[in-house]
Amino acid sequence: MKIRIISRDIARNISLSGAAAIALLAAIPGHAQDARTTAIAIMKRDFHAKGIAGMDRLDQDALQVVCNRSNNHPPKAIADRLEQDQAESIKYPADGKLLGDWKAGEKIAQNGRGMTWKDKPGQAAGGGCYNCHQIGPNEISFGDVGPSLYRLGKIRGEGPAMQKYVYAKIYDSKAANLCSAMPRFGHSGALTEAQIKDLVALLLDPHSPVNQ
Amino acid sequence: MKRTLILSAAMLAVAAMSNQHAIAQAGKSAKKPAAAAAKSKQAAEFEQFHEELEQDNPAELFELKGEELWKAKRGPKHASLEQCDLGLGPGVVKGAYVQMPRYFADVGQVMDPERRILHCMVTLQGFRQADLAKQPFSTPDQTPDQVSLVAYVAAQSRGMKIAVPQTNAQEREAYAVGREIFNYRAGPYDFSCATCHGQKGLRIRSQQLPDLASKEQAINGYQGWPGYRLTGGLMHTLQWRMNDCFRQQRFPEPGYASETITDLLTYLAVNADGHVYKGPGIKR
Numbered sequence: 001m002k003i004r005i006i007s008r009d010i011a012r013n014i015s016l017s018g019a020a021a022i023a024l025l026a027a028i029p030g031h032a033q034d035a036r037t038t039a040i041a042i043m044k045r046d047f048h049a050k051g052i053a054g055m056d057r058l059d060q061d062a063l064q065v066v067c068n069r070s071n072n073h074p075p076k077a078i079a080d081r082l083e084q085d086q087a088e089s090i091k092y093p094a095d096g097k098l099l100g101d102w103k104a105g106e107k108i109a110q111n112g113r114g115m116t117w118k119d120k121p122g123q124a125a126g127g128g129c130y131n132c133h134q135i136g137p138n139e140i141s142f143g144d145v146g147p148s149l150y151r152l153g154k155i156r157g158e159g160p161a162m163q164k165y166v167y168a169k170i171y172d173s174k175a176a177n178l179c180s181a182m183p184r185f186g187h188s189g190a191l192t193e194a195q196i197k198d199l200v201a202l203l204l205d206p207h208s209p210v211n212q
Numbered sequence: 213m214k215r216t217l218i219l220s221a222a223m224l225a226v227a228a229m230s231n232q233h234a235i236a237q238a239g240k241s242a243k244k245p246a247a248a249a250a251k252s253k254q255a256a257e258f259e260q261f262h263e264e265l266e267q268d269n270p271a272e273l274f275e276l277k278g279e280e281l282w283k284a285k286r287g288p289k290h291a292s293l294e295q296c297d298l299g300l301g302p303g304v305v306k307g308a309y310v311q312m313p314r315y316f317a318d319v320g321q322v323m324d325p326e327r328r329i330l331h332c333m334v335t336l337q338g339f340r341q342a343d344l345a346k347q348p349f350s351t352p353d354q355t356p357d358q359v360s361l362v363a364y365v366a367a368q369s370r371g372m373k374i375a376v377p378q379t380n381a382q383e384r385e386a387y388a389v390g391r392e393i394f395n396y397r398a399g400p401y402d403f404s405c406a407t408c409h410g411q412k413g414l415r416i417r418s419q420q421l422p423d424l425a426s427k428e429q430a431i432n433g434y435q436g437w438p439g440y441r442l443t444g445g446l447m448h449t450l451q452w453r454m455n456d457c458f459r460q461q462r463f464p465e466p467g468y469a470s471e472t473i474t475d476l477l478t479y480l481a482v483n484a485d486g487h488v489y490k491g492p493g494i495k496r
Contacts, residue, residue: 035385039392039475046470053464057399064397068404071395115400115462131416143416145408174402183401190400 036068051117063174072179079178087175090168090186093193098163098200102210105202108195109135115190125190127170127199132182135202136209145181153204153211166203170196255420262494271363271440271492274355274447278364281357287337296332298325298365309369310489313478315382322386324477326451327469329361348468349455350446362449363438363492370491374434376481383478390479393472394425399462405476409433430483436493443496450477 040058049055063082066074074082092098107126114125129135132145156162168175171186185191191199202208282293282305298308299316313324316331323331333339350359378384397404408416409424422432438449454473458466466472 035388036392036396038385039389039396042389042471042475043393043396043466046467046472047464048467050465053399053459053462055464057462057464060398064402067402068395068397116459117465118459141418143414143419145414145416181407183403188400 033069052115052119052121053117063178067179070179074178083175083178086172086178086184086187087168090171090175091193092164092167093197098160098167098197099205100194100197100199100201102198102201102205102208104195105198105200105208106136108191108198109202110139115188124192124195127185127191127195129199137212138209149203149210151211153206153208158204158206158211163200163204166200167196170199265494266490269440269492269494271438271447271494274360274363274438274440275367275492276364277355278360278362278367281361282364287333287339289336289338291336291338293329293332293336293361296329296336298328298332305365305368307369307372309366310372310374311376313383313386313474313481314377315380320382321471322382322474322478324450324469324474325365326358326362326449327474329358329365330469333358333361345468349452350448352444352446355447359438359447359449363447366438366489367491369489372489374431374481374484374487374489376478376485378482386475386478387482390475390477393476394479401462403461405457405461424480424483427483427485430480431487433480434484434487435490436495439493439495441495448495 043058044055047055047058060068063086066078066082070078109127109129111126112128112131113119114123114128119125129149130139130142132143134142134144134148134150137150152166153162169182170191172184173180173182174184174187183190186193186196203210205211285292295302297303297316297318298305299311299314300306300308309325312328313322315322316328319331330341330344333344334341344356344358347354348356348358350356376383378387394405395410397407404410406425408414408421412423412426412429414421414423422429424430424433434450437453438447440447451468451473454476455466455468458464
């Protein structure tokens with residue numbers, strides 16, 4: 001990958017805002033970039049807004065640009081900086097309480113709806129967690145794009161530090177892994193603070209079937 | 213159509229039973245990490261079930277309907293589609309489906325099968341593109357004519373190898389752009405096609421996901437389309453499949469029969485090159 005020619009020292013010494021990171025990556029010439037530019041222009045011409053899915057969704061944010069241009073393998077210095085930006089944008093509950101209701105959490109984990117052009121504005125979305133993760137012992141139709149979360153609290157602990165870690169993961173998975181396949185549920189506004197707390201409870205509450 | 217209803221009812225019942233069986237199977241393995249042997253047994257059973265379904269596939273009814281529509285004098289120009297050039301010369305339908313998308317000199321564009329059929333309906337029969345695009349996908353109330361026509365054309369390539377040409381600059385450009393569209397992450401969930409279909413062996417819920425970027429598995433995305441879908445009991449083409457993928461990707465809606473879809477289908481078909489196409493299929 002040509003990106004590697006960027007000297008690590010230079011990258012470290014520049015205070016990389018998202019825009020600077022893009023500028024660095026944009027300097028890389030290549031045929032792939034021509035096809036990408038064409039692809040974006042064609043999509044912007046061919047798509048139309050439908051329901052809640054507006055045309056602005058075709059625009060990339062800084063993180064998406066970096067992941068797209070680096071084929072999801074950004075240079076470390078850029079990834080570190082952008083992950084930090086993501087981490088700093090996470091909003092934690094004002095009262096510091098991170099454990100919600102695990103029963104509500106299970107429903108959110110089951111529900112894969114939300115954010116598509118068929119979904120109504122204002123309608124609560126689900127997390128669709130079972131699409132990609134094993135979670136509770138009673139749901140055997142689960143995907144494996146992400147790791148199994150069964151017995152997460154039992155295995156990794158249920159204390160405040162772990163609660164904060166899980167809350168952050170759901171709110172913005174990209175804070176720890178810039179080009180993760182997992183959506184940023186809090187950052188995108190797909191899930192509310194209360195819903196994320198319910199999911200933290202599903203995964204960590206000792207009473208949740210996940211940890212029985 | 214009565215036969216269709218009976219068929220789909222029977223198949224849904226079988227599907228439900230098979231599903232329960234799968235649940236029982238998976239339930240056993242959920243206690244321990246799923247044993248590879250149990251997994252492959254389950255996959256083999258599903259494969260067998262799928263083959264049984266294909267022997268009495270309602271898609272055939274749409275092939276027959278499509279053939280009637282192809283040969284009938286229709287539209288403002290009161291003409292049939294028998295002079296339609298699908299890339300192998302006017303009137304040649306056999307083998308055309310597995311050799312599209314391809315470049316068509318008369319329009320100076322790469323076109324996929326459905327887009328080319330629409331082009332013929334417009335130029336030969338006098339239909340209006342805008343009318344054909346108004347309700348392009350099957351609903352419980354109606355199956356658009358072009359869906360049946362695609363089924364007919366696709367059936368005339370049954371048992372043939374996918375051999376999509378990459379001989380001129382436009383065809384190669386369509387592939388290169390299609391690959392970029394496939395890998396383009398955007399939207400509120402940061403999804404691209406590749407997020408789910410860019411790696412081997414992944415599963416969403418209990419659905420296996422083919423790696424459409426690979427030479428081995430891209431055929432899995434092509435095979436079975438156009439297809440009769442058990443969910444909803446509707447006949448759909450790859451145009452619909454791409455549309456519904458973008459919906460789940462949380463993107464806005466792609467234009468029907470647009471260049472975006474042609475490019476994406478070029479990427480898919482070229483990746484699937486050399487594999488035998490089995491004709492219109494059946495989907496869960």
